[in-house]
Amino acid sequence: MLARRIIPCLDVDGGRVVKGVRFVDIRDAGDPVEVARRYNEEGADEITFLDITASSDDRDTIIHVVEQVAAQVFIPLTVGGGIRTCEDIRRMLNAGADKVAINTAAISNPEFVLEATRRFGSQCIVVAIDAKQVSGEGEFPRWEIFTHGGRKPTGLDAVAWAQQMVEYGAGEILLTSMDRDGTKIGFDLALTRAISQAVSVPVIASGGVGNLQHLVDGVQEGEADAVLAASIFHFAEYSIGEAKRYMAEHGVEVRLT
Amino acid sequence: MPKSIVVIDYGMGNLRSVSKAIEHVAGQQHRVHVTDQPRIIREADRVVFPGQGAARDCMAALSEHHLNEAVLVAAREKPFLGICMGLQVLMESSEENGGTELLGMIPGRVKRFPPNMLQGGRRLKIPQMGWNQVYQVREHPLWAGIPQDTRFYFVHSYYVDPGDTRIIAGTTGFGIDFTSVIATENLFATQFHPEKSAGAGLQLLSNFINWSP
Numbered sequence: 001m002l003a004r005r006i007i008p009c010l011d012v013d014g015g016r017v018v019k020g021v022r023f024v025d026i027r028d029a030g031d032p033v034e035v036a037r038r039y040n041e042e043g044a045d046e047i048t049f050l051d052i053t054a055s056s057d058d059r060d061t062i063i064h065v066v067e068q069v070a071a072q073v074f075i076p077l078t079v080g081g082g083i084r085t086c087e088d089i090r091r092m093l094n095a096g097a098d099k100v101a102i103n104t105a106a107i108s109n110p111e112f113v114l115e116a117t118r119r120f121g122s123q124c125i126v127v128a129i130d131a132k133q134v135s136g137e138g139e140f141p142r143w144e145i146f147t148h149g150g151r152k153p154t155g156l157d158a159v160a161w162a163q164q165m166v167e168y169g170a171g172e173i174l175l176t177s178m179d180r181d182g183t184k185i186g187f188d189l190a191l192t193r194a195i196s197q198a199v200s201v202p203v204i205a206s207g208g209v210g211n212l213q214h215l216v217d218g219v220q221e222g223e224a225d226a227v228l229a230a231s232i233f234h235f236a237e238y239s240i241g242e243a244k245r246y247m248a249e250h251g252v253e254v255r256l257t
Numbered sequence: 258m259p260k261s262i263v264v265i266d267y268g269m270g271n272l273r274s275v276s277k278a279i280e281h282v283a284g285q286q287h288r289v290h291v292t293d294q295p296r297i298i299r300e301a302d303r304v305v306f307p308g309q310g311a312a313r314d315c316m317a318a319l320s321e322h323h324l325n326e327a328v329l330v331a332a333r334e335k336p337f338l339g340i341c342m343g344l345q346v347l348m349e350s351s352e353e354n355g356g357t358e359l360l361g362m363i364p365g366r367v368k369r370f371p372p373n374m375l376q377g378g379r380r381l382k383i384p385q386m387g388w389n390q391v392y393q394v395r396e397h398p399l400w401a402g403i404p405q406d407t408r409f410y411f412v413h414s415y416y417v418d419p420g421d422t423r424i425i426a427g428t429t430g431f432g433i434d435f436t437s438v439i440a441t442e443n444l445f446a447t448q449f450h451p452e453k454s455a456g457a458g459l460q461l462l463s464n465f466i467n468w469s470p
Binding site: 001002003005038045070071072074075076093094095096098118120121122124125172200201203223224225235245255257 | 273274278279281306309310311352372376379380381382383384385386387388389390407410411412413430431449452453455458
């Protein structure tokens with residue numbers, strides 16, 4: 001039976017892991033290669049790098065990061081952040097990334113997703129969606145797509161947008177609840193379930209994980225195909241292995257290593 | 258004796274992952290080449306044939322690089338490892354792209370997973386993306402050191418349905434039980450990606466490098 005995936009996410013700025021990874025026994029917690037290697041050893045099913053480099057001068061550093069990680073860590077690697085052109089995608093894939101996550105560029109130019117999936121195949125194009133609830137208390141729930149870290153509304157309905165992106169060839173949806181991101185109170189399960197039921201491709205739930213039960217809830221109630229988390233793993237609150245054992249004990253099919 | 262291992266490059270897929278993983282397990286004593294040159298493929302000791310993307314594009318790219326014959330000869334004569342589309346294009350035809358003729362070396366067809374398959378009451382998502390178990394139907398040198406039902410990484414919407422079930426070396430359950438590995442005398446081909454399957458995948462690649470069919 002296909003396992004639900006657990007995906008640690010690393011924010012990378014200028015080639016360094018930020019938001020402080022805190023493994024006590026790692027020599028350099030800012031080194032993406034060391035951190036990726038550790039997650040691989042713990043049994044991560046994939047690793048996602050989010051390039052948050054602000055300066056365009058430093059953009060190439062993520063290419064070197066991907067090259068170094070791909071030469072040593074043999075699980076799927078996804079890279080998001082700043083993917084705007086087919087040339088960006090080509091360079092990432094050549095560096096050793098397996099998938100790229102497209103976010104803002106899909107909103108400003110949806111045809112880009114169509115072009116990218118035609119050229120590189122759906123299997124390597126992930127569309128990242130940042131959604132926020134816009135319906136009020138007691139109303140039928142509605143979510144819209146936001147950009148700029150959840151500050152800028154686009155007016156796009158999240159469910160309709162996810163469906164459009166899948167029509168355009170997206171092979172996977174990386175769904176982040178901007179209401180929950182950083183809160184540690186769990187995924188937005190209603191949002192996750194709404195998107196997962198609306199599309200035929202896998203959905204990765206993101207935003208809000210604070211404990212291991214949240215991961216189970218994301219799969220069982222949110223119907224997510226994969227769960228992504230950052231801080232609970234970075235601060236070694238839980239190892240990936242602990243997370244998987246907990247999920248297995250609670251009836252979730254996972255890859256135990 | 259050093260062996261030359263060739264990874265066939267026809268512009269389809271993540272060759273860097275494949276060549277890096279093979280270099281990782283091959284160590285210093287073997288040479289790993291990534292090439293689109295039929296001559297270099299002919300001279301290789303063993304051949305890896307990866308592939309990603311749509312069936313029609315793969316076939317077009319093989320023709321464009323004049324590789325059909327070199328691939329077929331290698332698949333008949335040398336230790337040969339097909340990966341993902343590198344398995345599928347060996348078959349006769351695919352349902353993909355409204356019907357696509359393939360290399361036709363192995364009798365059988367490539368089919369799409371049926372829509373609306375259920376697992377535990379929930380609709381299965383296509384592509385199958387993630388880690389699934391491979392049931393080793395029979396013993397094989399490439400399974401050495403890999404436990405029964407080990408998980409490997411899959412990304413695909415189509416699967417092979419070989420005409421001769423004796424060539425099946427592995428099966429996987431995803432709504433239906435499908436053929437995830439075939440093996441003939443000198444050929445081993447997997448629907449999953451060993452180069453992305455962590456320790457188990459590296460073990461399989463290492464087994465391939467040491468395989469003497």
